Amino acid sequence: MVHILQAERFYECDYYTPSQDGFHVFETPFGKIGIVICFDRHIPESIRTCALRGANLVIIPTANITDEPLEMFLWEIRAQAMQNQVAIAMCNRVGKESGVTFTGQSVVVDPYGNVISKADDREQLIIADIDLAQSAAARKLRPFLELRRPEWYA
Template sequence: MFETPFGKIGIVICFDRHMPESIRTCALRGAAWSSCRRRASVPNTDAEPSKPFLWKIRVQAMQNQVAIVMCNRVGKEGDVTFAGQSVVVDPYGNVVSKADDQEQLIIADIDLTQTAAARKQRPFLELRRPEWYD
């Protein structure tokens, strides 16, 4: 977690983005938004199709009411092909901006007041009952 002039930011790196606890932990620690760095995809892009990947990010944003900024590089390094597809998703799960598989810079405005508004509308984090999950 990092305190910034814009609010708390949670950082999730690479494979951890697959684990629901990674984004959830950022949200529970007060993150207004979370940043994921997607390091690599396997050379066969069918191994992680773009649509299911995007839905995972969108669902995590909505369930945790946190904006997610996920960046990924493009090109090849050795046997690894980097898929690009960087994306910005708001706390409601809506895609704000999305890159393709080419090198590019995407710029998006993130309304951090949406985090508090989304959490008030759907208090998923407050209604959790982790003591019942074992």
């Protein structure tokens, strides 16, 4: 993780240290795959950085709990997929630990922001076909990344 949250019920500084080398995108036989871990997904630059490095898919292992606004997380993932034209697979744990209930609700979203597959709150395996070539097609249709003007961003 690049960003570490220290807040009520989220004592990540007790367990993690921030990454010293940022976000990574890996070349695989299937395409370029980026990794964004848990809380990092809330920082728009996280998924954006993976997309700018050519990721066709960003995988997000996470641990959402039932006290958090789950609908907002789904919209957050859908919007970031569409804005960065990258497929996103967010896998979330389920069950209880130390008085915390994890929500499940893992989701796979295409580069247009459409939900391809979504789990419920039970332990399960979801399988989804992801066409990684869709990222290039989406970027050609709406070249959001090419049109960026970072010199104007604070």
